Amino acid sequence: MNMGGPDMAPQRSARPGPVLEVSDLQTHFFSFGGTRVVKAVDRVSFTLHEGETLGLVGESGSGKTTTCLSIVGLLPRAARIVGGSVVFEGEDLTRKSQRELRRIRGRRIAMILQDPMASLNPLFTIFRQVAEPAFFHQQLRGRSLRERVQHLLRAVRIPSPEWRMREYPHQMSGGMRQRIVGAIALAGGPSLVIADEPTTNLDVTIQAQYLDLLKDIQRETGVALIFVTHNLGIVAKMCDKVAVMYAGKLIERGPVRELFDDPKHPYTRALLGAVPKLGSKEPLYSIPGQPPNLANLPAGCSFHPRCPEAVPRCVSEEPGDFHLGDGTVARCWLVEGKNEAGAHRGRTRS
Amino acid sequence: MPQFIIRRVLYSLVTLCILSATIFLVVRFTGDPVALMAEASARPEDLDRIRQQWGLDRSWPVQYVTFMQNAFKGELGKSFNYRLPVSELYFQRLPNSLTLGLAATLISLLIGVPAGIISAVKVNSWWDNVAKGVALLGLSIPGFWLGLVLILVFSVWLRWLPTSGAGDWRHVVMPALALGWYFAASMLRLTRSSMLEVLGSEYIKLARLKGLPDVVVIAMHAFKNALIPVFTLAGVNMVVMVNAAVIIEVIFAWPGIGRLLYEGIFQRDFPLVQGVVIMAGFMIVGINLVVDILYAFIDPRIRLTR
Ligand SMILES: Nc1ncnc2c1ncn2[C@@H]1O[C@H](COP(=O)(O)OP(=O)(O)OP(=O)(O)O)[C@@H](O)[C@H]1O
Ligand code: SF4
Numbered sequence: 241m242n243m244g245g246p247d248m249a250p251q252r253s254a255r256p257g258p259v260l261e262v263s264d265l266q267t268h269f270f271s272f273g274g275t276r277v278v279k280a281v282d283r284v285s286f287t288l289h290e291g292e293t294l295g296l297v298g299e300s301g302s303g304k305t306t307t308c309l310s311i312v313g314l315l316p317r318a319a320r321i322v323g324g325s326v327v328f329e330g331e332d333l334t335r336k337s338q339r340e341l342r343r344i345r346g347r348r349i350a351m352i353l354q355d356p357m358a359s360l361n362p363l364f365t366i367f368r369q370v371a372e373p374a375f376f377h378q379q380l381r382g383r384s385l386r387e388r389v390q391h392l393l394r395a396v397r398i399p400s401p402e403w404r405m406r407e408y409p410h411q412m413s414g415g416m417r418q419r420i421v422g423a424i425a426l427a428g429g430p431s432l433v434i435a436d437e438p439t440t441n442l443d444v445t446i447q448a449q450y451l452d453l454l455k456d457i458q459r460e461t462g463v464a465l466i467f468v469t470h471n472l473g474i475v476a477k478m479c480d481k482v483a484v485m486y487a488g489k490l491i492e493r494g495p496v497r498e499l500f501d502d503p504k505h506p507y508t509r510a511l512l513g514a515v516p517k518l519g520s521k522e523p524l525y526s527i528p529g530q531p532p533n534l535a536n537l538p539a540g541c542s543f544h545p546r547c548p549e550a551v552p553r554c555v556s557e558e559p560g561d562f563h564l565g566d567g568t569v570a571r572c573w574l575v576e577g578k579n580e581a582g583a584h585r586g587r588t589r590s
Numbered sequence: 591m592p593q594f595i596i597r598r599v600l601y602s603l604v605t606l607c608i609l610s611a612t613i614f615l616v617v618r619f620t621g622d623p624v625a626l627m628a629e630a631s632a633r634p635e636d637l638d639r640i641r642q643q644w645g646l647d648r649s650w651p652v653q654y655v656t657f658m659q660n661a662f663k664g665e666l667g668k669s670f671n672y673r674l675p676v677s678e679l680y681f682q683r684l685p686n687s688l689t690l691g692l693a694a695t696l697i698s699l700l701i702g703v704p705a706g707i708i709s710a711v712k713v714n715s716w717w718d719n720v721a722k723g724v725a726l727l728g729l730s731i732p733g734f735w736l737g738l739v740l741i742l743v744f745s746v747w748l749r750w751l752p753t754s755g756a757g758d759w760r761h762v763v764m765p766a767l768a769l770g771w772y773f774a775a776s777m778l779r780l781t782r783s784s785m786l787e788v789l790g791s792e793y794i795k796l797a798r799l800k801g802l803p804d805v806v807v808i809a810m811h812a813f814k815n816a817l818i819p820v821f822t823l824a825g826v827n828m829v830v831m832v833n834a835a836v837i838i839e840v841i842f843a844w845p846g847i848g849r850l851l852y853e854g855i856f857q858r859d860f861p862l863v864q865g866v867v868i869m870a871g872f873m874i875v876g877i878n879l880v881v882d883i884l885y886a887f888i889d890p891r892i893r894l895t896r
């Protein structure tokens with residue numbers, strides 16, 4: 241597939257560091273005048289390099305979407321980042337104003353929302369919606385704008401884009417709408433694309449095609465991807481790294497191979513015990529016990545009421561990140577001292 | 591599209607028939623008009639003669655059918671009181687009522703829509719709370735009370751505006767304000783809730799994710815979608831303001847349809863009341879068609895299907 245020339249590629253600086261480095265990110269929801277606090281994202285850290293794909297997995301309500309929205313700085317009104325940093329291409333986004341963030345969103349970072357079917361404005365043409373990022377960020381007008389849009393639509397395999405772009409969302413199939421949302425994400429030439437569970441509403445073949453398309457585009461442009469999903473089959477197929485969330489915390493992260501071959505955290509092990517097929521619409525795993533209530537988490541390790549391997553200290557002491565020799569990081573007392581990579585001994589601060 | 595219009599017209603006809611039958615019955619339950627038409631000294635035979643003259647001696651079904659037959663020919667009957675064709679009376683008053691209704695609609699839109707948008711965008715801010723309070727006041731302060739206060743302030747104390755009657759623009763200001771006020775409150779509430787719903791949608795999130803300026807997100811992406819229910823309400827409100835601004839027209843002695851209706855009800859002027867109500871029904875049907883066409887203009891889902 242021809243992605244067509246240098247204008248599609250992100251304008252990446254030659255900086256060597258990671259594209260994205262999230263450290264100790266904490267995002268809380270405040271309700272009832274601040275009396276009720278939900279720690280939707282609790283000291284989450286991970287890094288992502290150019291061309292890499294991170295799979296972010298976890299049960300419903302574990303904080304995946306909130307993590308993504310914290311990165312782009314578009315949290316709901318009730319939520320606030322209360323700690324940590326999001327360093328994107330060397331700049332800490334948590335310190336930027338909305339005005340500065342607007343210049344980054346849609347241009348250097350794009351996000352594909354959880355429901356691609358509802359993400360297009362029903363009253364505007366496809367052309368207009370795909371053109372907006374280039375119109376506002378790159379000041380493209382007239383013919384060059386039209387060519388740019390056709391080009392983007394071709395890149396996501398929309399047939400005859402010249403006339404398709406004059407149509408409206410309701411005239412498109414679900415798969416097409418999803419690819420158009422993909423084209424919008426690519427419109428600014430981003431170096432990071434966050435895709436929040438983009439496949440759940442579509443049937444298996446379309447889902448697989450879409451994933452292939454994203455991979456192709458990544459190969460062409462070197463864009464870094466964060467892929468949020470419930471589906472570990474997709475992670476195995478798509479991702480280089482995995483991060484597993486439980487109750488707002490990243491309880492284990494690492495390279496896909498290492499994590500799938502030798503999961504360290506009991507929760508990850510439980511997840512892997514029940515992998516659904518690619519395309520399954522099941523909310524996957526049924527792990528014994530109640531999913532946690534984020535407004536009222538148990539003391540110690542949040543997973544302890546459901547953990548088959550809990551030890552006494554799990555009830556009262558919360559484990560921190562333990563960095564292990566094979567590149568994985570796990571937040572569980574069981575791995576303490578096991579093949580730990582020296583300096584990083586984790587213990588809960590706060 | 592033509593099929594859709596035919597269906598709409600048929601529905602409208604059914605609605606108008608139900609409306610006409612209802613108003614036909616309702617006026618007849620208000621009492622006997624003949625007593626008011628005759629002089630106090632009239633004998634029973636005189637009353638019978640009047641009854642016969644106006645066709646009121648016939649059974650209700652017969653009266654209704656005659657009325658409808660005439661209505662289809664565009665004749666709404668003769669007013670008992672004025673002894674003139676109802677349609678003539680109606681169209682005489684219509685320009686005044688349209689002036690007042692349009693001015694009041696404009697006021698309600700100019701106040702209600704921007705305030706509703708700001709309220710939704712800054713939800714739960716002090717502005718939103720003030721706007722919610724004002725909307726509540728608007729819905730609970732009766733228009734006649736506001737009218738009287740306006741007269742007191744602007745005519746009696748400041749002597750800026752005439753108290754009543756119709757003439758130039760100065761006569762319109764106070765009745766339009768008093769009338770538009772109530773409707774501004776309902777426009778505010780509807781705009782606010784409609785905007786809130788749209789602002790929470792996924793496509794607005796995506797518009798924000800594109801890094802678009804807030805003005806573009808709110809004024810173009812959100813407002814266009816929030817507009818549709820606002821249009822409907824504005825259309826219906828306008829018909830009500832044109833045809834049934836009874837209290838305001840009475841207070842400001844505005845020679846409009848509302849006052850005609852008021853007189854008609856008090857005089858038991860059946861043809862007049864029936865005529866005004868049916869004309870209002872027609873206007874609602876017409877406005878709804880206009881609003882539908884506007885929808886099709888705004889919304890490609892309507893324009894390109896059906
Ligand atoms: N508006 C809100 N007010 C209070 N708490 C909220 C709000 N929105 C989300 N939360 C809390 O934040 C937590 C994380 O939500 P989030 O949407 O990030 O989960 P998720 O992992 O994306 O789930 P899903 O897989 O269902 O999309 C939820 O458990 C919920 O309790
Ligand atoms: S810390 Fe304890 S309770 Fe938590 S996962 Fe590890 S063993 Fe289980």
Ligand SMILES: [Mg+2]
Pocket residue numbers: 304305306354436
């Ligand atoms: Mg989510």
